[in-house]
Amino acid sequence: MISTMQDEPLSLATLLKYGTTFHSDSEVSTWTGTDLRRMTFGELGVEAAKLANGLRGLGVGEGDRVATFMWNNNEHMAAYGAVPAMGAVLHTLNIRLFPEQLIFVANHAEDKVVIVDGTLIPLLGKYLPSLKTVQHVIVANGDASALEAPAGVEVHSYTDLLAAQPDTFEWPEIDERAPAAACYTSGTTGDPKGVVYSHRSMYLHSMQVCTSNGMALSDADKTLAIVPMFHAMSWGLPHAALMVGASLVMPDRFLQPGPIAQILAAEKPTFAAAVPTVWLGLLQHLDANPQDITHLRNVVVGGSAVPPSLMHAFKEKHGVDILHAWGMTETSPLGSVAWPPAGLSDEEAWPYRYTQGRFPSNVQARLVDDDGTVVANDGEALGELQVRGPWITASYYSPDGATIDPDKFDDGWLRTGDVGKISAKGFLTLVDRSKDVIKSGGEWISSVDLENAVMSHPAVAEAAVIGVPDEKWDERPLVSVVLSPGQAATAEELRDFLSDKVAKWQLPERWTFIEEVPKTSVGKFDKKRLRAQYGEGELDITSLV
Amino acid sequence: MISTMQDEPLSLATLLKYGTTFHSDSEVSTWTGTDLRRMTFGELGVEAAKLANGLRGLGVGEGDRVATFMWNNNEHMAAYGAVPAMGAVLHTLNIRLFPEQLIFVANHAEDKVVIVDGTLIPLLGKYLPSLKTVQHVIVANGDASALEAPAGVEVHSYTDLLAAQPDTFEWPEIDERAPAAACYTSGTTGDPKGVVYSHRSMYLHSMQVCTSNGMALSDADKTLAIVPMFHAMSWGLPHAALMVGASLVMPDRFLQPGPIAQILAAEKPTFAAAVPTVWLGLLQHLDANPQDITHLRNVVVGGSAVPPSLMHAFKEKHGVDILHAWGMTETSPLGSVAWPPAGLSDEEAWPYRYTQGRFPSNVQARLVDDDGTVVANDGEALGELQVRGPWITASYYSPDGATIDPDKFDDGWLRTGDVGKISAKGFLTLVDRSKDVIKSGGEWISSVDLENAVMSHPAVAEAAVIGVPDEKWDERPLVSVVLSPGQAATAEELRDFLSDKVAKWQLPERWTFIEEVPKTSVGKFDKKRLRAQYGEGELDITSLV
Structure with a gap:
């Protein structure tokens, strides 16, 4: 017996056609600093068709990479719609990469075209001479003539390029395993690594975003997508929005708490997505400038762990539920989402909300x-x-x-x-x-848990824990402590302080007092550097017995 | 550039494993007439493993058909879980088929095993001698010795068969295009026709059931699945429930309004699914026996058109939103669902609720x-x-x-x-x-619309409209009218009555007055018979000019 089902491919072209016709009144809107530039999904369908025609005119064919170097805005959304649907590959360049990383990824992906925001011309201009495969740059929201192009690169105005194009495009049938988009991880070590999403993976991910245990996105939502469109495809929101007709609000380059608060007031979105620092900043802003934000049914927060205090503040001061979520570029990114089990009281639900979330059946x-x-x-x-x-x-x-x-x-x-x-x-x-966990006698000790426990001592400003070799236990923790100005504490006192906070076998023997914890370029503890200092005998170790 | 994504198959085995572990506290419960037989999803996982081991012991291998001849209950759910997940094909036999149809479909699908409910032994017993490929019958919820099996057929007790089995099963990796389940249409003409669902189609359909514009099923739901599990896979609810941990309430053979009302009172489900006649019956029952049913967030109604009056009665008397939906066995069945566009008032939403619904991106x-x-x-x-x-x-x-x-x-x-x-x-x-629509001069006239318009005349009990040949217009409507007892009306009067109800060009010229409209075995107008009567000159036609 064989299945009689149609072998209909899961294609982003289907999503684009669907969202821009049956949900033609839904909107994508971009904040201008004072106001919104509005575009209906119906207009988006026309814009995407014009862009696809324009790109085809520039020689973009099946599988060719079209990069974006852009903020979250209407034109970036048109590229999200057009590029995969025409059979090309959307490569979202992270504008915040170090120069050598940016150059590496554009060359590694062999980008043929770059669509750039006017405000980012100076930044792209610096890299452009090093980009070996780029033949065309399209300038959106700015003056194309401001970009000095190296020999062999043609510069186009987005507006002019689209103006001449037909407003329909014959979106092709696409194999669902064909590449749709590429995103590079910005790891702290080594070259960035590329992940290439397929039409199938992005279509299924879009369904999950609209599913009850995903983000439950629906046509009742107006979604403020603060998470950059170059950060794991803005967590899948743009294509999911096309799937159910959810409206999108885009902050463009206005990512500070003040403008975000203005956008919230102007558009009253029902849903929003961003990393924890954005919400921390907004919280402080709202403390000083009270504003009703109960129009937000949920905000999804991921990218790094969400402090429980942040969740409580949003719930208790503003009546907004934060949904903690876990994922990574390699996971499209939706992994787990912390919807508490149904039927719990707020009080009972908190421990579930603190977790990184529950896995859906698909992960x-x-x-x-x-x-x-x-x-x-x-x-x-x-x-x-x-x-x-x-x-x-x-x-x-x-x-x-x-x-x-x-x-x-x-x-x-x-x-x-x-x-x-x-x-x-x-x-x-x-x-x-995993590279930071301490493997002691076959058991694992969380460096983060130990750091948090030590940092809860009033005399401690910062503490970083690394594993160091130990003859008996293979590895044991070494705690590097930075005391607060004018404070004093000994290793013995700190170990005693920990005694009711961590298991006895986890209590560290090795302590060192340092001036400051070395940090990476993005402000995280640089444990690689700490390990090197330890290896070179630069740290003054107190060993308790 | 090629996609780097995993080629993970969409498999019902994944769903079974997921739902029965991470949602092990969710329940499937079966009404006994007075109470509920409860089974957690954790227990369901064990029961499904035992059933799969038992079936394997009977020689069921990959692609073999295991039929069910059962009510909606826990054991049927175990078969839904086990049979596709072990790589076999679940064939849900419609217990209400005519005998010759039932025999046809079991032979056509080459069913190897039949799982039957004890109460249905007498019915199955009549067919069994004609089922050519069945080697084993498993009797659930009843006395296996009550079934007289023909030579070559072994009869097993479900309980005894499972008792001896291990409580785990190595669910295999399955190609997503492999067959998972089969369902035959019960058309009124010709042999029933088989639709074979794949793991892929059922997995995607399950996602859609859990999606905001599908049925928005979640772990907050307790779902009363009245729609039979042999009717288009109970509209996809069993597998969708495993996907998100929604609990299921099964009515078994207790499908009359009284028991349904008892189940509603006992379990307070949040969601329910059935054809319109069930809801009509329940509405009348509730009129006589008032009961709060506001625990139902939605009920989904499909299978045939839902009268607006039924929707209004549920909304206005009981505060329950009916979701009108369209689908068929051939569409798994979820086609369109009538969620009104977001942001409308109740008043504005009604016209959308009357429709058969909005298509999702996947259809x-x-x-x-x-x-x-x-x-x-x-x-x-x-x-x-x-x-x-x-x-x-x-x-x-x-x-x-x-x-x-x-x-x-x-x-x-x-x-x-x-x-x-x-x-x-x-x-x-x-x-x-389409076979009933009247094709008049290149335009189409709905026979149903005309019938409804004629039947709104106070003197008319019933009216059936068929298309008959016409020299000038190819086809024109013929209205067969049954007058109410003691009432009179002429063709002219009825045509005048229609003049402000249908377009002028649709006004019928041909009328006939009959004693009763011929009906099919399920009570629908038998238009084939009416056409034959017309063709044989049996009808006395009044032709207006």
């Missing part, structure tokens, strides 16, 4: 210990999180077929590099990065 | 006229509805590769046999079956 998850053994999902056992599913990457993109970073993959599973525990009900709690 | 729809021309989605032009998408059938199942009913397919689209119009915003309104 299979397991925890693997150092020996490669899968550990139980019992809410206690720690392991490295591994995931698999139809929108999880199987490898990193390699133009020449070479295998990049094979250690990140384990028998069909993606190794996330995150260490955590999973409850019997599927809720994930992350405790550390 | 592409078009209207095609008699010449094969696609007509506009302008809410006025009529055409035959054609659909395509990943859970729409591409053909009817044929064991020998012969093509069955090729006229039902048109260049990759399914011809639904329904005539209607689609608005610019994607809302479908059906007006007739």
